[in-house]
Amino acid sequence: MLSYILRRIALMVxxxxxxxxxxxxxxxxxxxxxxxxxxxxxxAKQARQALExxxxxxxxxxxxxVTQYGLWLWDSIRGNYGESIQYNRPVSELIKERLPITITxxxxxxxxxxxxxxxxxxxxxxxxxxxFDVGWSLFTLALFSLPIIWVGDMLLAIFSxxxxxxxxxxxxxxxxxxxxxxxxVEYAKDFIWHITLPxxxxxxxxxxxxxxxxxxxxxxxxxxxxxxxxxxxxxxPRVVITRxxxxxxxxxxxxxxxxxxxxxxxxxxxxERIFSISGMGDLVVTATTARxxxxxxxxxxIISVISLFSLLVADLCYMAADxxxxxx
Amino acid sequence: xxxxxxxxxxxxxxxxxxxRQSYWAIVGRAYWRARGSxxxxxxxxxxxxxxxxxxxxxxxxxxxxxxxxxxxFPLFRYLTxxxxxxLVWGTAVGGFAVVFRLSRRKRVPAEALLAYRxxxxxxxxxxxxxxxxxxxxxxxDKLNDHDYHAMAAxxxxxxxxxxxxxxxxxxxxxxxxxxxxxxxxxGTDWTGRDVLSRLLWGARIVxxxxxxxxxxxxxxxxxxxxxxxxFVGKVDLLGxxxxxxxxxxxxxxxxxxxxxxxxxxxxxxMVIIGITSWTGIARFVxxxxxxxxxxxxxxAAQALGLPLRSILFRxxxxxxxxxxxxxxxxxxAGNIVSESILSFLGIGVVPPIASWGSMLxxxxxxxxxxxxxxxxxxxxxxxxxxxxxxxxxxxxxDAIDPKTNKVV
Numbered sequence: 001m002l003s004y005i006l007r008r009i010a011l012m013v014x015x016x017x018x019x020x021x022x023x024x025x026x027x028x029x030x031x032x033x034x035x036x037x038x039x040x041x042x043x044a045k046q047a048r049q050a051l052e053x054x055x056x057x058x059x060x061x062x063x064x065x066v067t068q069y070g071l072w073l074w075d076s077i078r079g080n081y082g083e084s085i086q087y088n089r090p091v092s093e094l095i096k097e098r099l100p101i102t103i104t105x106x107x108x109x110x111x112x113x114x115x116x117x118x119x120x121x122x123x124x125x126x127x128x129x130x131x132f133d134v135g136w137s138l139f140t141l142a143l144f145s146l147p148i149i150w151v152g153d154m155l156l157a158i159f160s161x162x163x164x165x166x167x168x169x170x171x172x173x174x175x176x177x178x179x180x181x182x183x184x185v186e187y188a189k190d191f192i193w194h195i196t197l198p199x200x201x202x203x204x205x206x207x208x209x210x211x212x213x214x215x216x217x218x219x220x221x222x223x224x225x226x227x228x229x230x231x232x233x234x235x236x237p238r239v240v241i242t243r244x245x246x247x248x249x250x251x252x253x254x255x256x257x258x259x260x261x262x263x264x265x266x267x268x269x270x271x272e273r274i275f276s277i278s279g280m281g282d283l284v285v286t287a288t289t290a291r292x293x294x295x296x297x298x299x300x301x302i303i304s305v306i307s308l309f310s311l312l313v314a315d316l317c318y319m320a321a322d323x324x325x326x327x328x
Numbered sequence: 329x330x331x332x333x334x335x336x337x338x339x340x341x342x343x344x345x346x347x348r349q350s351y352w353a354i355v356g357r358a359y360w361r362a363r364g365s366x367x368x369x370x371x372x373x374x375x376x377x378x379x380x381x382x383x384x385x386x387x388x389x390x391x392x393x394x395x396x397x398x399x400x401f402p403l404f405r406y407l408t409x410x411x412x413x414x415l416v417w418g419t420a421v422g423g424f425a426v427v428f429r430l431s432r433r434k435r436v437p438a439e440a441l442l443a444y445r446x447x448x449x450x451x452x453x454x455x456x457x458x459x460x461x462x463x464x465x466x467x468x469d470k471l472n473d474h475d476y477h478a479m480a481a482x483x484x485x486x487x488x489x490x491x492x493x494x495x496x497x498x499x500x501x502x503x504x505x506x507x508x509x510x511x512x513x514x515g516t517d518w519t520g521r522d523v524l525s526r527l528l529w530g531a532r533i534v535x536x537x538x539x540x541x542x543x544x545x546x547x548x549x550x551x552x553x554x555x556x557x558x559f560v561g562k563v564d565l566l567g568x569x570x571x572x573x574x575x576x577x578x579x580x581x582x583x584x585x586x587x588x589x590x591x592x593x594x595x596x597x598m599v600i601i602g603i604t605s606w607t608g609i610a611r612f613v614x615x616x617x618x619x620x621x622x623x624x625x626x627x628a629a630q631a632l633g634l635p636l637r638s639i640l641f642r643x644x645x646x647x648x649x650x651x652x653x654x655x656x657x658x659x660x661a662g663n664i665v666s667e668s669i670l671s672f673l674g675i676g677v678v679p680p681i682a683s684w685g686s687m688l689x690x691x692x693x694x695x696x697x698x699x700x701x702x703x704x705x706x707x708x709x710x711x712x713x714x715x716x717x718x719x720x721x722x723x724x725x726d727a728i729d730p731k732t733n734k735v736v
Contacts, residue, residue: 018573026589145715147665149672150707153691157698164698266580273673284581285673288588296588304577311576 005316012312019304020076024069027297028059047291050085054294058082081298086290091298094283099302101174102272102279105195106264109202110257117207118253121214122246128219137215140208148267152201152274159197169197172276198275202267206260213256217249255318262307358727365723368716375713379532380418383411386525388476388496393488395479403491406472413460414532420456424449495522497529498680508701515701518690526682527705533683534713537598537667538660544602546656549609554640556610557617564614571607579604583666587675594677597670601663609655616648654725661717668710684710 056062058081060071075081081091120140124133160169174194175187182190221227222245230240269281276282280299287295359365378385389402407415428445477494479485495512501520508515514523556567574582586600620626621644629639670676671685679686684706691703 015569015573015576018569019576022573023577023585026585145711145718147668147688147707147710147714149669149685149688150703150710153688153698153703153707157691157700157703161698262576262578266578269580269584270669270672284584285675288584288675291588293588296585300577300581300585303581307578308576 001319004319008312008315012308016305016308019308020073020301021069023297023301023304024072027055027072027293028068047085051291051293054082054085058294058297076298076301081301082294084287084295085292086287086295091294094295095280095298095302098279098283101277102265102268102281105174105198105202105268105271105277105279106261108195109199109264110206110260112199113203113206113210113260114253114257116203117210118214118250120207121211122218122241122249124211125215125218125222126241133215136211137208140211143204144206144208146204148201148205148270149274151204152271155197155201156274170194174198174277174279195277198271198277201274202264202271205267206264210253210256210260213252214249217252218245221245221248251318251321254321255314257314257317261310265303265307355724355727359723362723362726364719365727368719368723371712371716372720375531375535375716377418378528379535380414380422382528382532383407384491386493386495386497386522386528387491388494388499389472389474390476390485390488390490394486395484399487402472402474402476406470408469409463409467410532410536412463412467416456416459416463420452424452493522493525493528495525497521497526497682499525505699505702514705515699517687517702521680523687523701523705526687527684527709529682530684530687530706530709531713533594533677533681534664534667534710536594537601537677538664538717540598541601541605541663542656542659544599545606545659546609546652548603549606550613550645550652552606553610553613554617554645557614558621558640558644560618560621568614571610574604575607579666580669583670584675587670592675592678594681597667597677601666605659605662605666609652609659612651612655613645613648616651617644620644620648650728654721654728657717657721657724661714661721664710664714664717 058072058075060068063071079092081095083089084091084094087094120136124136127133156171158164159166160171161167170193175191227240227245230244231237235243268279269285271277272279272281273285280303284296284299286292287299383403384391387403389406391403392399392401394400395402424445476485477499480488499521501512501516501522503516504518504520506512506516506520508523512522512524514527517523517526552567552571556564582604583600586604587597590596590600626639626644629643634643667676667683668685668688671683672689674686674689676685677683687702687706688710691699691706
């Protein structure tokens with residue numbers, strides 16, 4: 001088992017190297033660094049010069065190519081992504097400020113997804129082919145098809161619009177402007193109040209996928225011999241479902257837990273933008289419009305590493321959860 | 329399958345006709361049997377028609393008018409090269425469909441006719457491609473800076489025939505954010521452009537980006553997947569690692585990085601969406617090729633000494649096309665979502681080009697009154713179009729694989 005874990009981690013090294021190579025190559029060879037197009041005003045010229053200067057430092061353009069990559073990688077691993085052009089501050093500092101809220105949002109959303117998808121999938125599997133099964137799958141599929149940008153707008157319009165009768169939630173941010181005087185309970189309340197809409201917006205699309213998996217896993221297990229044995233023993237149906245089938249059906253759900261993180265991270269960009277939460281997504285979008293390449297590059301690096309690691313964690317979880325998996 | 333059940337009772341003549349029934353004919357029949365896929369196809373065709381014909385539907389320039397004593401045709405005169413390219417393709421595909429439908433006889437099965445017409449169709453496509461390239465290279469777009477509404481108000485346009493909707497997608501008026509009214513059926517946006525007109529023109533951008541970038545990822549994905557599946561071993565191992573790398577980076581972040589580096593011209597966005605979304609197709613094609621590489625006809629092609637290009641793309645790829653077509657439709661849906669998100673974030677297509685995503689962006693800014701006429705229509709359009717392409721994909725998959733569980 002230990003050897004499997006080690007091997008799995010060792011396998012990640014080439015993937016990581018490949019990924020960093022790709023990111024480096026896009027940053028190094030993209031024309032965007034040096035070309036802006038057309039006549040530029042004095043301000044734009046200065047901005048471009050600043051950008052070129054920053055990128056030259058970051059990419060070590062005076063060294064041979066292999067050294068460039070080595071130094072770039074070393075810098076990236078140590079968390080040195082250069083200095084932002086908009087803020088004139090190190091990118092790593094900016095990321096450090098903004099990463100926690102993004103991660104929190106994602107974790108809370110994935111928990112919400114699980115809390116709704118698991119019971120939904122279970123009920124659907126128990127009432128297979130009945131009205132609830134069909135209705136639930138149609139409902140979640142419809143949710144899945146709703147564009148997230150539209151849902152965000154509508155949530156804002158309905159629940160945080162002074163003209164609406166359901167004006168219950170704040171329009172922006174992840175907490176009140178002044179939090180110093182708050183006790184921790186009050187702060188928690190305020191935080192939950194602020195992130196309710198963002199979490200809804202981030203999670204609704206994943207219900208379909210996860211409850212489909214939960215339903216399928218339940219159905220797979222319901223047909224197995226041990227279920228028949230349990231029923232033959234005379235156990236009440238509720239116990240058979242909750243104690244036997246449910247436990248075993250959780251296996252794929254555990255596996256996916258880390259696996260859905262990358263897709264959620266994509267969603268955060270939009271959600272943070274709509275609800276003006278200053279997280280990683282908001283940072284990277286603003287940086288893109290301002291052509292603040294060091295930020296874009298640094299954020300993408302961090303996010304890629306995070307999602308790569310979450311895939312690793314997913315693998316290891318799978319192994320820990322299912323002793324039947326062979327480790328060869 | 330009913331086809332198999334019948335087979336036993338068929339006489340020779342039936343069997344002969346049965347032999348004519350190609351694989352695609354069976355798939356087609358299974359596809360059209362589902363009502364959902366019929367409706368979805370209808371919507372997709374409607375959006376396609378809109379894409380081709382939108383300059384004639386929503387345009388501020390009149391079809392024809394007498395300007396300064398001379399009869400002119402402003403709408404036709406200022407057609408851009410993109411308009412013309414869409415028209416060429418629309419005429420080619422639509423014309424073929426109409427001729428095909430008309431020339432169909434009852435006794436001849438459609439698939440036999442299709443097989444007979446394939447060569448025609450390919451020639452037609454080649455012709456359309458060549459003329460699009462010629463148009464793209466040689467046609468220069470004239471800037472139309474006439475204000476036809478002002479001209480009409482001053483009585484300079486006599487005997488004018490207008491398009492059904494008299495607003496262009498970029499035409500600005502004095503009243504930003506005006507509510508829907510008789511002049512602007514769906515109101516105006518922040519620079520006073522007509523929302524309905526932009527909604528219709530947005531269909532074109534959505535489809536341009538959805539289709540073109542999917543074609544790009546289709547080309548990359550099938551070449552890549554074919555090579556991996558055919559050569560197995562080391563090529564496959566290394567190739568799959570690269571696929572995993574691309575998949576590990578969340579697509580939206582990859583898109584943003586590319587856009588930050590390469591800029592956001594329309595064509596660039598198509599390419600960028602294309603090169604970030606090919607991994608799914610590569611996986612499918614690889615699996616198909618792994619399955620097929622041991623088959624007799626492949627060995628025969630190898631024994632004949634055919635070049636690799638011919639084995640891969642003339643012999644194997646047409647047989648492994650099924651999963652590609654399914655993932656193509658899903659891919660178009662995904663690309664439409666990507667484009668709308670990018671435009672929504674303000675890093676997609678450049679204004680004044682109309683895009684449903686950027687229209688949604690203006691609908692609600694925190695602290696400002698909500699503008700429902702800017703939020704509902706594009707949201708519904710995105711939803712319907714994405715949903716339609718997903719339903720088409722599901723329908724195709726069910727039709728291709730009769731074993732698929734029909735419960736959603």
